[in-house]
Amino acid sequence: MARPDLTAVRTPQILDAFARCVARYGLEGASLEQIAEEAGVKRSLLRHYLGNRDEMIVALAERVVERYRQELEETMRALPGTGANRVGALLDYMFPEGIWEPSVENVVADALLSAVERYPEVGVIMRGFMEEMFEVYEGVFGEGYPEAEKAQVEAVAYGVVSLSFTHEWLMPLGMPVAYARSAKGAAKALVKILAG
Amino acid sequence: MARPDLTAVRTPQILDAFARCVARYGLEGASLEQIAEEAGVKRSLLRHYLGNRDEMIVALAERVVERYRQELEETMRALPGTGANRVGALLDYMFPEGIWEPSVENVVADALLSAVERYPEVGVIMRGFMEEMFEVYEGVFGEGYPEAEKAQVEAVAYGVVSLSFTHEWLMPLGMPVAYARSAKGAAKALVKILAG
DNA sequence: TTATAGATTGTCAAGACTGACAATTTGATT
């Protein structure tokens, strides 16, 4: 006997606007007014649905992580091949050819990470996802090379993910393309270790 | 016939205070007032010596890079051994045991990097240093393993630096220590490729 | 001693942000 609850609509609508504003103005440079305008709602609604700024930031971290989680899951589901071939496909996915624009999500994730000291809750959220992500990758590598030792699989998974991170982190700087080749080369070299 | 020029004193004094404030409040969260107080000077002096906010940010990037450059240079000078031993020493330096606090400089560098889109000049400054840094590392690896191919040396140098970056980037999240071991393990594995 | 470049301080207006609360509207349910 009341108006329909729009929380499920407004919350992501606002958080996505928040993300775009963070990409454009920085985490603390994005004002509530700008976010509200970007979302196409009145500022008071931000407060209504998400609370004050600090609470919004935590919610933003949760949403970003949620998106990454879904993307990770979907990527893994869509990965062709089995065993070592599957690993190869994963590498192709992680280190695509050409140059790409830094995604809003990556910029936001970076901004959140560099704010972890100020927002410990954000740190907890991010760490949770990181560990989950490493486990997934270890799974793929482990199945790809069942004969490899566990410690080796862990090290290689960590290494490949590191390469991917740094890669996505440096690309916005406009680094020469040669580095992209180095990234994939190093990743392949790491994987070759597992082969024996 | 005038008062002595304090630019050389005040400029770093203010920029270091700026750095600490960025670490504490974020790049755009740090107000000029806070910076002035942290530096122990009046806000008007920030303007006098460094101009407005945007100019201060560029100056901050220059200072941070300058510090990294000096640290890199000093590290290389202090590196013991020759050839492959020197490479080993470098790895020990890059992946120390135990957990450490994230340095103000690292936090600031991260904040600056995630603001590159808003401050293109900052991007130019950072990229310059990155390229320089990669070259230095390639030099060490190349001298350590003269028989290795150039492309291989480049890939390994890029890989090892990537591992180090991600390592310092994730540590503030409070990741389990196992990852630190993985980082060094992967780095060693990469270097071993050059030997073979 | 004095002139002066440059350091330092003071002050101001204009504007932007935030958090909070009151008031109003809406639409499903009964």
Place this chain on the structure above:
DNA sequence: AATCAAATTGTCAGTCTTGACAATCTATAA
């Protein structure tokens, strides 16, 4: 049609920020 939970809008005071400029002080060279 009456009701009521929830959405939406409006408004406000207080605080913070910034850029600018005027005024004052001070140490050195002449």
